[in-house]
Amino acid sequence: MNFADSEVVNSILMEKGMVPVHSAEEADVIFVNTCSIRENAETRVWNRLKEFRSLKKEKQQLTVGVLGCMAERIKEKIIDQEQLVDIVVGPDAYRDIPNLLKEVEDGRKAVNVLLSLEETYADITPVRTSGNGVTAFVSIMRGCDNMCAFCVVPFTRGRERSRPMSSILSEIEQLREEGYKEVTLLGQNVNSYKYEEIDFTTLMDEASKRNPEIRFRFSSPHPKDFPEPLLHLIAERPNLCNYIHIPAQAGSDTMLERMRRPYTRENYLKLIDRMREIIPDVSLSTDIIAGFCDETEEEHEATMSLMKIVRYDLAYMFAYSERERTLAHRKYEDNVPEDVKKRRLSEIIQQQMSIQEKTNEKEIGRRHLMLVEGTSKRSDEQLSGRTDTNKMVIIDRKDYAKGDYVEVEITDSTSATLQARPIRKSSIKEFSQREQEAVVPG
Ligand code: 5AD
Numbered sequence: 001m002n003f004a005d006s007e008v009v010n011s012i013l014m015e016k017g018m019v020p021v022h023s024a025e026e027a028d029v030i031f032v033n034t035c036s037i038r039e040n041a042e043t044r045v046w047n048r049l050k051e052f053r054s055l056k057k058e059k060q061q062l063t064v065g066v067l068g069c070m071a072e073r074i075k076e077k078i079i080d081q082e083q084l085v086d087i088v089v090g091p092d093a094y095r096d097i098p099n100l101l102k103e104v105e106d107g108r109k110a111v112n113v114l115l116s117l118e119e120t121y122a123d124i125t126p127v128r129t130s131g132n133g134v135t136a137f138v139s140i141m142r143g144c145d146n147m148c149a150f151c152v153v154p155f156t157r158g159r160e161r162s163r164p165m166s167s168i169l170s171e172i173e174q175l176r177e178e179g180y181k182e183v184t185l186l187g188q189n190v191n192s193y194k195y196e197e198i199d200f201t202t203l204m205d206e207a208s209k210r211n212p213e214i215r216f217r218f219s220s221p222h223p224k225d226f227p228e229p230l231l232h233l234i235a236e237r238p239n240l241c242n243y244i245h246i247p248a249q250a251g252s253d254t255m256l257e258r259m260r261r262p263y264t265r266e267n268y269l270k271l272i273d274r275m276r277e278i279i280p281d282v283s284l285s286t287d288i289i290a291g292f293c294d295e296t297e298e299e300h301e302a303t304m305s306l307m308k309i310v311r312y313d314l315a316y317m318f319a320y321s322e323r324e325r326t327l328a329h330r331k332y333e334d335n336v337p338e339d340v341k342k343r344r345l346s347e348i349i350q351q352q353m354s355i356q357e358k359t360n361e362k363e364i365g366r367r368h369l370m371l372v373e374g375t376s377k378r379s380d381e382q383l384s385g386r387t388d389t390n391k392m393v394i395i396d397r398k399d400y401a402k403g404d405y406v407e408v409e410i411t412d413s414t415s416a417t418l419q420a421r422p423i424r425k426s427s428i429k430e431f432s433q434r435e436q437e438a439v440v441p442g
């Protein structure tokens with residue numbers, strides 16, 4: 001989400017004649033786009049700002065700004081105490097940045113952390129300066145109304161609002177013209193996307209129909225109201241990826257209730273079963289929090305067992321980090337000792353790694369359509385990319401290039417990556433036809 005927001009800010013700044021540079025040393029203005037989701041995200045921002053302090057000492061006219069979720073929470077602290085920052089801008093105030101920069105030129109500190117009920121930056125075309133030129137994020141909504149007990153997002157990003165479908169579709173069209181091959185539609189809870197009569201399934205339908213050679217992903221849906229028609233659409237449409245990120249957070253009803261996640265373990269597992277019935281080879285990932293308030297050993301075991309039953313292809317796993325203003329902060333105590341949190345998290349991670357290792361092993365011999373995203377980190381002679389099911393794949397470079405769809409056969413695996421033999425360049429349409437022919441008997 002922040003990645004996408006930074007691209008909106010790029011656009012606003014470049015409109016005013018500013019140009020991006022390659023290093024902090026070359027810059028006249030530095031913005032740090034911040035995240036408040038967990039304590040360690042904020043710690044990293046503070047460290048980054050301290051690094052810039054020495055640059056500020058060398059270069060008097062250097063302006064440093066803080067954007068995003070941390071803005072509201074720490075505006076006073078950031079400006080008064082630390083002398084690190086000249087500008088503070090919340091997630092709904094990016095249009096005001098040029099004015100705020102002027103205030104700084106006049107020798108003042110500048111702050112705008114107002115949240116909005118309407119702002120979606122719909123008319124601003126993001127400028128993608130740091131991506132790979134192949135995969136892009138497109139923001140379809142902002143804010144969140146869910147109020148999960150642990151989560152600060154509703155407070156930092158405000159109320160939920162959706163961006164008009166027409167502006168989303170025209171951004172995608174422009175990406176296609178620029179040669180992008182994969183789009184991830186982003187929102188805090190995409191199933192509640194609603195603009196006039198358009199719901200999320202309709203949006204996915206339109207986007208994928210109009211751009212058959214772009215592959216689409218989305219993040220994140222909420223398990224409480226996942227629309228079943230979307231599952232059928234994913235099953236039918238070759239360019240809707242067979243991959244769903246479906247955050248569970250925890251595996252017991254008691255914990256889900258404390259977390260204010262309005263679904264039960266049983267409902268969640270039923271949803272997973274439906275996903276697998278309707279999209280047989282669907283790949284699944286999740287978010288899990290270990291050590292939330294009052295977590296018992298039984299509740300932890302229930303989370304472990306849920307993960308074992310579902311056998312996720314990928315999981316993002318976190319230790320609970322208390323955030324001010326959240327329901328949990330006001331109502332509960334962050335009372336699971338740090339060592340217990342760490343131990344539970346490491347059990348969760350270990351189990352998940354061993355599941356991934358086995359699941360990925362089963363991929364050996366299978367064929368996938370890989371989208372090449374660039375040169376592999378390990379070797380210039382190899383390319384990396386992902387399957388439709390969102391698994392990282394490495395192939396020998398040969399004559400293939402960034403942006404190619406390549407049919408590959410998986411030859412080796414680890415818990416995190418697949419190695420593959422490239423077979424031929426393809427298109428989404430050709431690959432899906434070959435796959436269909438392969439399953440027709442005779
Ligand atoms: N502590 C730990 N993890 C959190 N998340 C959100 N808030 C917290 C918190 N206070 C996790 C959730 C969410 C993901 C984006 O971050 O799992 O789905």
Ligand code: SF4
Pocket residue numbers: 144145146147148151152153154188189222
């Ligand atoms: Fe946070 Fe819950 Fe909203 Fe996700 S759905 S952003 S976890 S409040």
